[in-house]
Amino acid sequence: MLKKLLLDVLFPISCVGCHREGIFLCDRCMAGVKISDRSHDDLPQYIDDMLILFEYEKKSALAQLIHDFKYRFSFEIKSSIDVLLSSRIDCIKEFFGDAIIVPVPLFKKRLKWRGFNQAELIAEIIARVTGRPLVHILKRTRHTAPQAELSREARLTNVSGAFVMGKNVTLPRTVVLVDDVTSTGSTLSACAHALKEAGVTTVRGFALARGA
Numbered sequence: 001m002l003k004k005l006l007l008d009v010l011f012p013i014s015c016v017g018c019h020r021e022g023i024f025l026c027d028r029c030m031a032g033v034k035i036s037d038r039s040h041d042d043l044p045q046y047i048d049d050m051l052i053l054f055e056y057e058k059k060s061a062l063a064q065l066i067h068d069f070k071y072r073f074s075f076e077i078k079s080s081i082d083v084l085l086s087s088r089i090d091c092i093k094e095f096f097g098d099a100i101i102v103p104v105p106l107f108k109k110r111l112k113w114r115g116f117n118q119a120e121l122i123a124e125i126i127a128r129v130t131g132r133p134l135v136h137i138l139k140r141t142r143h144t145a146p147q148a149e150l151s152r153e154a155r156l157t158n159v160s161g162a163f164v165m166g167k168n169v170t171l172p173r174t175v176v177l178v179d180d181v182t183s184t185g186s187t188l189s190a191c192a193h194a195l196k197e198a199g200v201t202t203v204r205g206f207a208l209a210r211g212a
Contacts, residue, residue, distance in 0.1 A: 013076075016068060017061030024068070025080040029061040033084065036210050044185025046192035047177075049204040051095040053088050056181050056209035066180055066209065070118050081208070082125050093130050099204065100172040101127050101134040104179040104191055105163070107143045122208055123178040137169040138191055147187060155183070159190040165198040174202040183211035 014021050017029030034055040043050055056063050062084075069077045085092065103123035111117055120136075127134040144162050147155050177191050185205065192203040 015061075016064035023080075024077050025061060025065055025083075030080070030083065030087075033062045034060070035088075038210070044182075044189040044192070044205065046189050046196055046203060047185065047205045048202050049095075050185075050188075050206070051091065051204070052182065052207045052210040053092075054084070054209045056211040058212065062209060066118075070114070070180070078121050078125070081122060084208070085122070085125050086129065089129055092126060095204070095206065096126065096130045096132055096176050097174075099132060099174040099176045099202075101130075101132050102138055102175050102177055102191075102195075103134070103136070104177060104187055105136070105138050105140045107140045109143055118180045119178055122180060126178065126206075135169070135172070137166050137172075138163050138194060139166050147183070155186040159187050161190070163191045163194040165194055171199050173200070174204070175200050176204045176206050179205075179207045181209045181211045182207040 012021070013024060015023055015026040015029055017032070018026060020026050034057060036052045036055050038052075054062055056066065065077060065080060069081070101123050103117060103120040106114070106117045106119075120134075123134050126132070140162055141164055142162055144159055147159070175195055177188050177195075179188060182188055182205065188205040188207075192205070195203050
């Protein structure tokens with residue numbers, strides 16, 4: 001990918017926290033990533049349970065890591081995401097249980113532009129460490145503005161009705177939706193609505209980090 005090669009030349013690999021060369025997130029900065037310990041009493045609509053691993057604090061190493069993952073097309077950052085997820089493997093395994101893993105889909109135009117779906121890459125890591133199947137049963141029907149650019153109120157309408165179940169899919173009983181960052185939970189809620197409309201009984205939400 002030409003744009004990625006240009007970005008690698010302009011922005012050589014270095015730690016997003018302390019700028020140490022040769023690694024995206026060094027051990028010291030990784031140890032400083034804040035674990036999310038807030039309760040999930042106020043769940044997004046249609047979501048039955050939620051697990052968020054870390055806090056997405058502005059200007060933090062984690063915030064920069066996720067930003068570069070999504071907007072600098074740094075596929076290699078997946079290795080650092082893998083280590084972060086592995087650091088909380090016990091609670092991940094307990095939360096996913098016997099559920100089916102479903103990543104939040106990108107619209108085809110954005111997927112082509114970015115080259116990968118960051119939620120899918122996170123879901124692939126979770127599928128590997130939990131042994132649970134990953135399936136693509138959701139489709140995004142239209143392009144939506146990036147949620148981070150919108151107000152909390154606008155995020156709800158932005159993704160409303162943007163997801164549908166695929167055709168001729170086996171309907172799972174329990175699903176865990178996987179995304180990279182969630183703030184209001186509106187994207188997860190819109191996905192869960194589509195799943196429950198199709199007949200899925202239980203839908204849980206998972207995110208690597210909680211945004212503002």
